[in-house]
Amino acid sequence: MYEYADKRRMTGQAMTEFLIVAPLLLFFGFATVQFVLLYQAKSTLDVAVLEAAREGAVNHGSMRAMQAGLARGLAPLYARHADASGVQSAMLAARSAVTKASSIAIISPTAAMTRDFARTRFYPDEGAAHEEIPNDTLMYRDTSPGAESDVNVQDANLLKLRVHYCFDLVVPLVNKIMYYATNVIGNVAANGLFSREPADANVDAYGSPRRPDSLCRTTLVDGWQSQRWPIALESEAIVRMQSPFRADAANDAATVTAR
Known part of the structure; x- marks a missing residue:
């Protein structure tokens, strides 16, 4: 009889421990999935x-390209689907994201580099002239640094980009916590992150x-309705120009940031 009572107490204790640990394990499982998606x-x-x-x-450094x-x-x-319609849908969504949820900053060439090295060149086929940084015979060109940029024409032919992209966090609960933590949103209501709005939602x-x-x-x-909370990701890339850089081409699209 006593042995049966001890077993019941042990069973009750195990159930209590499970009820305490299970939500934490579930949260860490959700967090793992979200971090994997973030890494991807x-x-x-x-x-x-x-x-x-x-x-x-x-x-030519075309922003549109x-x-x-x-x-x-x-x-x-x-x-979402491995067929032609799926590819088309993915491309449409990606173009929308590039327009609405990302920005491309041209770190190099800078405006100072353009002023130092840009030359006017006429193209008979186009019937037009362009201000551009020369890209041909670079190894034989003058290596003296420019007056404003303090770099030579070879370095002015390096294209460096920085992209700021908003990635939607989609895993429930974890997405809101990460969004709040990243943006340092405080003054939440009495029941914390599970509430609908922070205490100062009427202010901001x-x-x-x-x-x-x-x-x-x-x-x-909007976040509560869509359950998507965006977080910023940044990446940079640098390549050598394979065509003369043109400042007007770098400004041929709406979302442009140049330095």
């Missing part, structure tokens, strides 16, 4: 930025973040 997104972004830089290198290359590289993140729909990201942010109402 960062790896895909690294390849996509290199693809964008290569497109720019052969298209770099956006197309970035979208092509990001398309695997949006692929974004939750009054202390470290806001102007591109990768969402109103808390």
